[in-house]
Amino acid sequence: MRQDHPLVPLAGGGYLLSRAADVEAAFTDRRLGNAPSRFSVLAEKNRGQSVAADLCANIPPFLDMPRHADLRRPLSAAFHATFAGSADWLGALAEEELDGQAAEFDVVADFAGPFAARAMARFLGLAADAELMRRSSAALFRLFAPITSRSDLAQADADLARARRAMTPVAGGAGLIAAMAETGAMTDQEIADNAILVLADGIENIEAAVALVLLTLERVPQLRDDWLGGRLGTAEMLPEALRLNSPAQIIPRVVRDGHDRHGIRLEVGTPLFLALGSANLDPDAFDGPEKFDATRADPGRYVFGRGRHSCIGAPLARAMIAAALEALRQRGVGLAGQADRVRYHRRFGHRWPEALPVRLEGARAAG
Ligand code: HEM
Numbered sequence: 001m002r003q004d005h006p007l008v009p010l011a012g013g014g015y016l017l018s019r020a021a022d023v024e025a026a027f028t029d030r031r032l033g034n035a036p037s038r039f040s041v042l043a044e045k046n047r048g049q050s051v052a053a054d055l056c057a058n059i060p061p062f063l064d065m066p067r068h069a070d071l072r073r074p075l076s077a078a079f080h081a082t083f084a085g086s087a088d089w090l091g092a093l094a095e096e097e098l099d100g101q102a103a104e105f106d107v108v109a110d111f112a113g114p115f116a117a118r119a120m121a122r123f124l125g126l127a128a129d130a131e132l133m134r135r136s137s138a139a140l141f142r143l144f145a146p147i148t149s150r151s152d153l154a155q156a157d158a159d160l161a162r163a164r165r166a167m168t169p170v171a172g173g174a175g176l177i178a179a180m181a182e183t184g185a186m187t188d189q190e191i192a193d194n195a196i197l198v199l200a201d202g203i204e205n206i207e208a209a210v211a212l213v214l215l216t217l218e219r220v221p222q223l224r225d226d227w228l229g230g231r232l233g234t235a236e237m238l239p240e241a242l243r244l245n246s247p248a249q250i251i252p253r254v255v256r257d258g259h260d261r262h263g264i265r266l267e268v269g270t271p272l273f274l275a276l277g278s279a280n281l282d283p284d285a286f287d288g289p290e291k292f293d294a295t296r297a298d299p300g301r302y303v304f305g306r307g308r309h310s311c312i313g314a315p316l317a318r319a320m321i322a323a324a325l326e327a328l329r330q331r332g333v334g335l336a337g338q339a340d341r342v343r344y345h346r347r348f349g350h351r352w353p354e355a356l357p358v359r360l361e362g363a364r365a366a367g
Pocket residue numbers: 060061062072197198201202203205206209246247248251252276302303304305306308309310311312313314316317
């Protein structure tokens with residue numbers, strides 16, 4: 001596809017960019033934007049009628065300049081202030097989450113998901129109500145899938161209104177919500193909406209990444225054995241493992257200034273999708289792209305995006321995934337069969353395994 005179809009027309013409308021060089025250029029292309037087109041139910045003009053549209057107008061992934069910078073700057077400052085020191089407690093939290101697991105369990109639903117939800121609650125300064133975290137996160141991700149009917153929109157509005165009410169920090173608590181307030185640059189509603197965004201980004205992608213890395217390791221027995229035996233460090237193998245199998249496969253843009261690409265006219269408002277997963281495996285960007293090579297230069301260059309909208313949470317994401325994997329490694333994790341029959345959530349743009357059964361074979365495994 002990369003060779004013959006650099007720009008792929010999609011049945012649902014818009015085009016997909018499949019080559020690494022095009023994806024890379026698109027990250028900083030001023031002719032592309034992130035704000036929903038004016039025909040979308042999520043367009044800013046619908047703020048008064050829809051919670052979903054109102055929330056989109058407050059969070060960076062759906063904003064263009066100058067409002068994008070007005071929100072990204074304080075969010076990013078608050079994120080880095082809160083992140084300093086969080087690696088200290090992530091390891092202990094992951095260990096705790098493994099204590100008491102049965103000898104065989106689903107690494108997504110029984111471990112990585114609950115671990116990520118508790119970690120994000122603590123990071124944000126919220127009470128760790130797992131069910132509430134999960135529902136709030138799912139509500140946000142409704143916005144990243146097409147909303148095609150009035151009933152879809154009504155459901156998204158109701159779920160997001162509930163999520164907004166849940167973003168009340170614990171009294172006197174530290175964490176990202178307090179740090180955002182301290183910047184003095186965000187309204188209470190902007191703080192709550194960005195808290196929902198960060199919460200969601202920190203749960204679904206993390207639980208998926210933990211499962212995807214285990215699957216990648218399982219496909220190369222030598223690699224898995226080196227990792228389990230401590231000859232290949234978790235932090236050392238993680239960037240390359242995420243390149244080979246990442247939870248974020250496709251990200252959207254909207255054409256702001258009409259232009260031609262690969263001989264096709266892209267009119268204003270056309271959706272353009274950047275296939276990060278395809279860029280990650282492009283032989284023009286990575287020698288022998290299918291091969292695991294922990295010594296590659298910058299394997300993560302497409303995993304977390306680039307430019308103005310690059311992932312604010314990348315250092316926390318890496319720290320959370322590494323903490324979860326390291327806790328599993330120390331207890332001798334192994335897949336409990338079915339690696340070739342993993343089912344994925346039916347979602348455009350995300351690679352999220354529904355479940356992955358594992359067993360702990362280390363001396364400390366309970367069960
Ligand atoms: C494996 C986990 C993760 C992956 C693969 C990932 C990937 C990405 C990618 C590719 C983008 C760029 C989207 C674009 O250019 O439109 C992005 C944006 C973003 N990510 Fe992540 N992410 C992960 C985890 C996290 C975590 C844990 C957080 C927060 C703690 C986070 C917060 C954000 C935010 C706030 C943005 C929006 C930035 C903007 O639009 O200016 N992400 N992420």
